[in-house]
Amino acid sequence: MSFKIHNLIYTIKFIKKSRLLVLPSIIFFTVVMLITSLSIANTNLIDRDAFAQGGNQTLPSANTNSSGNILTSTSLSNASTSKINNDTNAAIPASLVKEASTITNSSNKQITLITEDVEIDIAPGKRVKAWTYNGTVPGPTIRLAEGENLTIKYINKSPIPHTIHFHGNHDDVNDGVIPQIMPGQTYLYNITGEPAGALMYHCHAPPTSLHIRMGMYGALIVDPIDKHRVAPAKEFVMVMGEYSLKDQMGFDADYYIINGYANQYVHNPLQIKQDDLIRIYLINLGTTIPASFHLHSTTFLTYPSGLWDNLPIHSQTVSVAPGDASIVEAKWKYPGTYFFHTHGIQEEKGNMGKIEVVDQDSKSKGLDTEVYNNNNTTTFSNLQQSDNISEPLTKSESSFDWQYELQKKLQNPKVIAQFQNKGIDKEEKKIIKEMDETLVATNITETNNANFNLTSNNNTESTHDKKNIENDSNQISIVSGSSNPDSTIFYDPSYTEVQLGTEVTWINNDDNVPHTVTSGNSDAGPTGVFESGIIIGDSSLFKHTFDKKGEYDYYCTLHPWMTSKITVK
The missing domain is CATH 2.60.40.420 (Cupredoxins -  blue copper proteins)
Known part of the structure; x- marks a missing residue:
């Protein structure tokens, strides 16, 4: 009996002591688990919150601007499937419209791209033949939100077959390889904006390198649906291209151009405020060698392959292969005028530009654009980059429209060939x-x-x-x-x-x-x-x-x- 009582007393004492040990243990492990879960949940945010030189790059508000689509778009109640229509002037038949696939963004848009053979200026005194989307090289920039649905009505008014191949995720009927769109035909492509980043479109008719070098390419920008991931910035798009005056299938090009015109940003510098972030959607649609893009007097962040999902790296020069892209973000510590270019032979053949970093106390003077074309200088007061360059950025501001208007003024496109008949002549x-x-x-x-x-x-x-x-x-x-x-x-x-x-x-x-x-x-x-x-x-x-x-x-x-x-x- 005494033995049992002794054991009972021992057990009660042990339980009391155990309670004192369990409570600190529970608190300790709870704290460890909480810290671990927070660390995992914020890994991407911490990794992405890298800083360009002269940092203080903060996350934007929820209403970050995703404008800048310089193509006029029309809302559709449904997305159109890919179909061929031999009448280039026909409206989209109702029979070709069906319910869209499930997407994260309910917006549906339609744009029109037309292929025409034109003559354009690619440098002062250098007027050449080009194959184009909507008359310019590169074609107009297409900008979508992630998950947004877009129908592209494509009309081929040129004498030979062409297509539009989009980078990104889509099915084979929208891949732009088969079918080839014949002269006089219309085709409906339907794509969804994904993944988020700097993508591109180009012709994939054989030989593809010839069609690209002749000018059939453009930028496709997809903004992330999570806008908190993108800091406020002054945004520009730069599409690297090539042109040969004698042999378009040769390896060496006579001109390595940015947005279709040699050295256009030397005479028409990009403008930002000293404390603001510049964002460049850099796309290489050359056909031969990488574009090793370099900014003077600063280092910068680059998102590999131009995709927002990739973690940025700190760069002094970024090498972008043909058919690839990068997103470049930079700041400058000091106001001034700084060069940018592709390192190597390209910078000697038209791939050069300037960025004007305006002092924070400077006021905007409505800086005009001087367009140098055919050895003449013309000032276009309506091509101002911004009216509020002296105001700090609170949301991203696109300069795509300014760039495209400048490009059209410089290139001065004139249509030289159209195919009006159905089928082949x-x-x-x-x-x-x-x-x-x-x-x-x-x-x-x-x-x-x-x-x-x-x-x-x-x-x-x-x-x-x-x-x-x-x-x-x-x-x-x-x-x-x-x-x-x-x-x-x-x-x-x-x-x-x-x-x-x-x-x-x-x-x-x-x-x-x-x-x-x-x-x-x-x-x-x-x-x-x-x-x-x-x-x-x-x-x-x-x-x-x-x-x-x-x-x-x-x-x-x-x-x-x-x-x-x-x-x-």
């Missing part, structure tokens, strides 16, 4: 066909023309001896230079006759240029009898066995002037 096809038939009838072998490949893989004799002859090799070559509409021979042989049950092989010998072999014609479209898909220009093959008699027209959907015929006996 029948008269052009008739002339090409007659030229082919003349070559066949007179047994001409153009061995001295580097653009043509008129020899079969199996012999060295001309394969254009007769029209509708028996093709013993059953091989048809897509010849070098076929992507050029001025060529007179696209397929070798141009016309072929085979026996029922013959397997015919097409070989793409047009180096580095993709083609298709598609039954049908460019006016009526594919018939579905045979379709190669894209054949890369590396001697890739497509084969089809003909099991029915008849005449089969075929063409290249990427280059619809390329037409031919097979007769099956």
